[in-house]
Amino acid sequence: MEEGTLPLQAPAGAIAGRGAAAPQTAEFEIVPRAGLPIVAIVVVLLIVAVAVNNTWPLMFLHVVAGASWTIIDLFLGFVLGPILGSLSLPARTELTTKLMPKMVLIMPTAVAVTLAAGWQLSSKLGDNLTSFQHHGWIVASMIVVGVMAVIALGLLEPANIAVLTELKKPRPKPEVIERLMKRFIYAAGATGLMQIATLVIMTRLATA
Amino acid sequence: MSEEHRLPPVTQLGMLSLSLIGAAVIYLAAHLPKHVSLTPAIALLAASAAVLAVNVVSLWRSEGFAWGRFLYIARWALVAYAIIAGLIEYVFLRNSTSGGPLIVLTLSLVVFALNVPVLIAFTVARYDDPAADNLNVSG
Numbered sequence: 261m262e263e264g265t266l267p268l269q270a271p272a273g274a275i276a277g278r279g280a281a282a283p284q285t286a287e288f289e290i291v292p293r294a295g296l297p298i299v300a301i302v303v304v305l306l307i308v309a310v311a312v313n314n315t316w317p318l319m320f321l322h323v324v325a326g327a328s329w330t331i332i333d334l335f336l337g338f339v340l341g342p343i344l345g346s347l348s349l350p351a352r353t354e355l356t357t358k359l360m361p362k363m364v365l366i367m368p369t370a371v372a373v374t375l376a377a378g379w380q381l382s383s384k385l386g387d388n389l390t391s392f393q394h395h396g397w398i399v400a401s402m403i404v405v406g407v408m409a410v411i412a413l414g415l416l417e418p419a420n421i422a423v424l425t426e427l428k429k430p431r432p433k434p435e436v437i438e439r440l441m442k443r444f445i446y447a448a449g450a451t452g453l454m455q456i457a458t459l460v461i462m463t464r465l466a467t468a
Numbered sequence: 469m470s471e472e473h474r475l476p477p478v479t480q481l482g483m484l485s486l487s488l489i490g491a492a493v494i495y496l497a498a499h500l501p502k503h504v505s506l507t508p509a510i511a512l513l514a515a516s517a518a519v520l521a522v523n524v525v526s527l528w529r530s531e532g533f534a535w536g537r538f539l540y541i542a543r544w545a546l547v548a549y550a551i552i553a554g555l556i557e558y559v560f561l562r563n564s565t566s567g568g569p570l571i572v573l574t575l576s577l578v579v580f581a582l583n584v585p586v587l588i589a590f591t592v593a594r595y596d597d598p599a600a601d602n603l604n605v606s607g
Binding site: 291303306307310311313368372375376379380383388389390395398399402403406407409410411413414415417418419421422425426433436440 | 479482483486487490491493494497498499500501502537541544545548551552555556558559562563583584587588590591592595
């Protein structure tokens with residue numbers, strides 16, 4: 261993605277494009293190139309873990325990625341979201357341009373690794389079979405993950421990319437950014453609530 | 469943003485389409501290793517693909533949409549989600565999924581990998597001014 265500019269310290273009028281003085285600019289990448297090799301390494305680790313099909317690497321990847329997904333959703337929805345809403349526009353813009361590009365890489369990677377390693381693990385252990393004692397919990401977890409995935413893919417991820425694209429424009433519209441950020445935070449809050457259900461299901465399974 | 473009112477409900481339809489394939493995959497996965505009828509999964513997949521098609525066609529017919537931005541974002545999103553779909557397909561193959569269920573799951577992944585770029589690209593492009601859609605972006 262391109263190197264772009266956005267007004268960080270400029271008054272709101274500059275962001276709104278109301279003819280204010282030339283804004284101070286900062287550069288950021290919508291997809292941080294520096295993070296791509298890390299994503300590639302994680303994907304390779306996942307492929308190797310699935311190919312080797314040993315319990316520990318699969319469990320490690322599933323737990324680490326799943327915990328990251330859960331914690332990030334909860335943190336964004338219930339801690340950072342309300343803080344972000346109370347910040348001034350320049351501060352919010354600066355935080356957004358530093359946080360959101362990382363989310364573009366972290367969230368899809370965490371979700372893909374959690375699901376792929378989790379499915380392989382459950383196949384290896386037989387937990388996804390109807391004969392499994394707690395199969396109902398497994399199906400419940402699939403439904404919860406399915407709903408979270410639809411919210412994340414339909415609302416959260418598009419809002420993430422769209423807000424960054426808007427911020428890259430010479431004159432970003434604050435009302436568009438506001439609307440997209442609200443959508444992002446509400447979607448993160450909704451998935452955060454569903455993550456609590458995931459935690460209940462996973463701890464039930466782990467202690468069954 | 470008055471131009472938004474002229475655009476079809478792409479996000480809502482896209483989420484409906486994703487929900488339908490999600491239901492198809494969960495239906496199949498919840499019955500393993502039993503051989504269950506594929507009919508419900510095929511019906512859900514067909515409905516999902518139909519909703520995706522309606523979504524794309526209705527968007528294609530809208531006037532004043534920033535297609536340059538849409539296609540640019542959709543292209544890169546398609547690359548990313550094709551990789552993710554490929555990873556999931558790899559796990560299915562690794563677990564010896566075969567026959568009808570593999571076909572349904574593979575087609576579900578195809579619909580998934582097409583749906584998400586449409587959703588992302590639409591959300592980005594709907595806020596673009598079509599008149600200024602000169603794609604001030606590069607790889």
